Amino acid sequence: EPEVTQTPSHQVTQMGQEVILRCVPISNHLYFYWYRQILGQKVEFLVSFYNNEISEKSEIFDDQFSVERPDGSNFTLKIRSTKLEDSAMYFCASSEALMQGTDTQYFGPGTRLTVL
Amino acid sequence: AQSVTQPDIHITVSEGASLELRCNYSYGATPYLFWYVQSPGQGLQLLLKYFSGDTLVQGIKGFEAEFKRSQSSFNLRKPSVHWSDAAEYFCAVGPEYGNKLVFGAGTILRVKS
Numbered sequence: 001e002p003e004v005t006q007t008p009s010h011q012v013t014q015m016g017q018e019v020i021l022r023c024v025p026i027s028n029h030l031y032f033y034w035y036r037q038i039l040g041q042k043v044e045f046l047v048s049f050y051n052n053e054i055s056e057k058s059e060i061f062d063d064q065f066s067v068e069r070p071d072g073s074n075f076t077l078k079i080r081s082t083k084l085e086d087s088a089m090y091f092c093a094s095s096e097a098l099m100q101g102t103d104t105q106y107f108g109p110g111t112r113l114t115v116l
Numbered sequence: 117a118q119s120v121t122q123p124d125i126h127i128t129v130s131e132g133a134s135l136e137l138r139c140n141y142s143y144g145a146t147p148y149l150f151w152y153v154q155s156p157g158q159g160l161q162l163l164l165k166y167f168s169g170d171t172l173v174q175g176i177k178g179f180e181a182e183f184k185r186s187q188s189s190f191n192l193r194k195p196s197v198h199w200s201d202a203a204e205y206f207c208a209v210g211p212e213y214g215n216k217l218v219f220g221a222g223t224i225l226r227v228k229s
Contacts (some may be wrong), residue, residue, distance in 0.1 A: 043217075043219040045216045045217060057213070091159060105215070105217060106153070106162065107159045107160035107161070109158055
């Protein structure tokens, strides 16, 4: 069964450093997403991406964040200058991009980001 | 604004007992509803979804959920719980157009033998 994969599974970084989280969505999917889950809190939507551009983003997704589809298989989330409060589990998801209705989103296993 | 409430943070049931996890949503239009499960160290796995039609939805692993518009609820049920069902369960709602999922806080299920 196709699945979303994410690397690395755990990333530790120093405050102020740049990190790139990587995701390989399901191959025939056209919509890509990032969510995050701070420890003990809800899973929160960050951004959705379709046709090589951001389709929707939350207020969390400020100028420190960017997403990219650098090639035909990868989807990345970059945090330019990490803060302590960026420590969270980051989930990538993908969906088929139906014409109407909320797509079923398939999630990866997550990357746990720890900012020291 | 959309919101999802899962009133139970933790639930403990005995193996073989029935289970019901509660989910209430707030949404002005037609909701699209999902239940996901997260086992320790794993990602979010889709259990089932409701888009339209029959209000009783069957999912994987023997789970089902019933959409009740009058109560704004989408409760998850299983007739007989197995120890492997111990995990955290998330209810989520999505809009009719667009793809931003809004999640509840989750319910941690513990299964005792």
